[in-house]
Amino acid sequence: GNSVTQMEGPVTLSEEAFLTINCTYTATGYPSLFWYVQYPGEGLQLLLKATKADDKGSNKGFEATYRKETTSFHLEKGSVQVSDSAVYFCALSGWGLPYDKVIFGPGTSLSVIP
């Protein structure tokens, strides 16, 4: 079936460090891939997306590339800030899922310390 796997957290980084959060997926066909972010005490926001292989989604300095050959969509940022502290969810939707259902990964908590 369709599923999303993320690296386990929590992840703690110093400010200006490089961030990678791994995400791999299992799906039939060619799903769309997303990263959502949840800041403390808030709901979810779409951070970036990619709809086909080799697409790169980017927003707020974050990037992720849709890699069909490795079924991955790893999130990266070159220099994290304290304000990036949040929980990050990888997700997929489309292709073969009923009524546009979205499947979320378990989430990865990121803490950035000054």
Add this chain to the structure above:
Amino acid sequence: SAVISQKPSRDICQRGTSLTIQCQVDSQVTMMFWYRQQPGQSLTLIATANQGSEATYESGFVIDKFPISRPNLTFSTLTVSNMSPEDSSIYLCSVIPGTANGYTFGSGTRLTVV
């Protein structure tokens, strides 16, 4: 993309009581979705609400516990009935502008049952 207003943003309720959560969208949408996020967990889809028909519930969720209304194309409510401490969670409504755009979420309702 759609803008969703969700209320209340948080509430503390006594066990055995019920709480109704409202979700208002600034545009007409066919389907609205209700999610639960238990502490430290990812999102779990409760049900899908179509205007003019009964909601479709996911496995493990029943209408008696989580009745949903969808009176028009811009509004929906979720009621958490006969609450227990295990219902303490964040409840989020969402819509999909399009499959390739992922979900847009409300800001969530943080429910604590005491």
